[in-house]
Amino acid sequence: MAEWLPDLVLFEDYDGQWPPYLDAIYTFFEQDFVRNKPVYQGKRLGLKRYPEYEGKSATFWHMTSTGNEEDERIPDFRRCERIRWPKPVIENDQEPELKIWAEPKGKNQRIHIWYEDEGYLVVLDDRGEYILPWTAFYVEHEHQRTKYIKRWKRYTGQ
Template identity: 40%
Template sequence: MPESPSWLPEIIKLEDYGGDWGRFIESIYQCFRTDFVDNTAFFQSLRVAIQREPMLNGKEETFWHIVTCEDENKCRYPDLRRCERIRWPKAILDNFSDKHIKIWETVRGRDKRTTIWFEPLDYVVILSNKRNYYLLITAYCVTNKSKRAKLKKEYERSLKG
């Protein structure tokens, strides 16, 4: 794995909480709250909002989307790698001009989206482009070759205009 830049926060490990899942979730949720609920995040000078509803266990929809992944039955389940990197989305938004970050736009249905890929550590942040702000959709680790290849193809296509 390449060396992390100084601006990228350390991952938060479940082991640091003695394997106590409840304490771990509360801790990473507080990080999310600090970055996106109690403070305003920005990307390219526009506000980044989150989807608050539906709340689940007192936590916003976007939080759950960032710390879980979906299986083939469309059920969401916790993803430890996503949880550990809860502080990365805000750091990547704040440091979008880093030479290792690739940014491009795509259209998904009627939704225009911005993909922000920190390629050296295979981490992606997805925003939905609204009229005068962005909506944080999700963030995740790229874990397989086919997804990595798809991202590369999308990025290369975006360069051709």
């Protein structure tokens, strides 16, 4: 693991209790994305706030849970453990171990920052005037990792 990545935030360090764990991971998210917004290639990132759930932004839920329906998302502990990773991945985009590419998404571009060695992907939505952190997640299965390598090669001509 790169020295610029913080340690994981483990559920068992909170005695396996969801409420204090949720509070802790939200505090880290708030510190990294609300109080001290990350910068990607000179652009400060905004935040996708809506739909909010339990007073927390949509971006937070996309970085800590999984599911297609906003109001039915379930916690993803691999995402939660890595809540401190999105900001350093975004801000260390010059690191050689990161694979970066953009894919068209409607009139916008989705920037993918793939830390292959750690199986971790951060997705940003480039809206031209500003960038939104969209999601970040751990890619568990080898076939999924292979898919992201193929996409990186396709969009970068590697």
